[in-house]
Amino acid sequence: MLKLLNQISFYVRFYYVEIIVFTLFAVDAYSFYLDSSQGLEERNRFSFFFRAAVELGGILMIFFNKTYKKKHLYHIIILIALPVMWLSISWMINDSYSINTYNAFQIIKESNKYIFPIILFWTFSLSSSKYQFKILEIIYILAALVVIYAFVTDNSLFYTYGPRRFGYKPMIAAHNEISLFWIIGIVYFLKKIKDDFNIWNLVIISILLFASILLGTKVILLFFTCLTLWLLIDVVKLSFFLKGVIFVLSLFLLILFVTYTGVYDFFKEIYISDGLLTSLTSLRSDIFVERVIPTVYSWEWYNFIIGGYYLKLPIAEMDLIDLFVFYGICGSIVYFVLIFGTIFKFDLNNRLAWFFVGAYILIGSLAGHFFTSGTNAAYIALLCLFLQKGDKYYNLKKV
Template identity: 30%
Template sequence: MGQKLDDVDIVENSSTLFKYLFPFIYFFLVSDVLKFDEFPKIIKETYYRILAFNNVLIIVGLITGAFFLTTYKGPWRFGYDGLIFAQNEASFVFIFAITTVYYRRFYLGIKEWMFWIVLLPSILVATKGIFLYLIVLALFHILIRVSLVKVLGILAGLLTFVYILLNSFINEILLNSYAVFMYMYNKGGLLFALLSGRDQFINEKLVPLISGYWVFPNYIFGGQEVKDYYIEMGFFDLFLFFGLFGCIIYLYVFYRIFSLIPFERKFKIFFALSLLLIIATAGHFFESGIAGLHFLLMLLIIHFSIKQKNQEMVSKPK
């Protein structure tokens, strides 16, 4: 049987539709900016200042324990994300910021304090998405860009020094993360712990929706009551909202936008796979205006950073 119209929250679903489409709407402005000869400095400077201000608030939160600056609602989980209200959005905001400063530093040779201003506070956000991305980025960096023997020696020395200096603080993060993980593992198993319980939503929400309410057109065009059937896993929610046909169109448009980021080939493949993995296991990317905005800011900054670098190389005397 089909879902009754009076069961659907039109306002909530309309709001979610706008959130899904927001990155594409904003991209119309971005596509015009990409045609500029130079990047408007005010955009990058404003972006950097907002990141720096929020990261200062993360440090303030760490020192004061201010509840409104924490990543998680409950007091049992460690994490501070400043003024970013949704933890999944915080993950994507920092993933795009980390990617921006990392690529500028190691691929374009642009050394800036923002690299550390972004990287160090991101650890304090303490979401699985950020930890996962930092780990795979470190592995990618070691395997692709650095001699393994050299990096192991440097890394061992650096980690030892940092641990000696900040051992009580690091222990708090690690022990808290481990305790939370083991609690989730004992409660529901490995998959439950890795997905923060989202695997249960498949049985409790997705299966009842598509088996009890959906009819054939829903599989093609979707039909999700967001308030009751939000799975919090990006591709599941995208399929439920738009259906197979809409999902394909949506991902194709997103792919065309993603293809405009002029990353080096190996890094682009790495970043795409990492992003897909995190989107697949977390919500609040496709339907987040904040995450979409930061994704497009990353695109703009990298595009013009490469363009400026190329111009500098051409203008250098031979």
């Protein structure tokens, strides 16, 4: 019995990344099933509690192994402290303002979403297992096959938006975070092809590309546009004429897709009823007017430095705006210093990595649910470790 326990302990310590990542995926898949079959309120999603346990365990591992730089630890403390500061100041100077446990918890939970990928990044960097990236590949292949199956059989369980609009999603309940899920997988397998160009990797990324476009979101279409332009301008060595032909062909396929699937008709209706800007931003421009402007208008001077308060988070579902409203100028700067010193600390010649960073910030700023995606935190951490494999920064050292 003791020998068995020792073996289990060894496998858990050696393969903890694989266990964590696959369990997170399984928990999300079960939450997806409950949400799709019978409905699941956000506050009852038990995946949050599992992620909290993973984060707590990761923090203990990080401190015992000193897998961090002190300055980055200070950055994290600042990001946790700023919301507490403006929450406390608002309570002290505003007689009409009251703090309840639920709102305070939501604010602390929101601030934690910004640092969760960094915690996992440090935690995963301690692993010496050669299979930590294999589990990521298995998850993406499985998710892609499920989506293709759902498309072929028209399984309503996997509808992204229900019957009103085209789209099929994998086993993830939060549909607004799935676009980032696919972007991470595509970039990962692009790196695989770059390192090892073979038929198997080409087949896998082809399956992923097809499954991701079946999601039917504007975010994925925007990412495909950015990816095509980047490949043609910075990567592919072809004549200007051939690049033009490929671009026109890609544009034609894009138009064919949005027309055939009904995506064009859906947004045309919004355009007719609410205008072009509302259609392009999926109502986010209206949310900006209704939430952001009144919130900022009611701010005191210090809120521009440390952030402010709004009952509903995220406030605008556009990450740069949400970041500024939540953290102010000071916190926003600290956040970018932190991520560019940890998960986005790539060699300047790592073009694919910097393309991902650019897409992450650009698309996230327009679409939201990138900077604070709890669902994708583990996948981002693994992707960034994988992209850093060839960089001199891969082995983290304490300062």
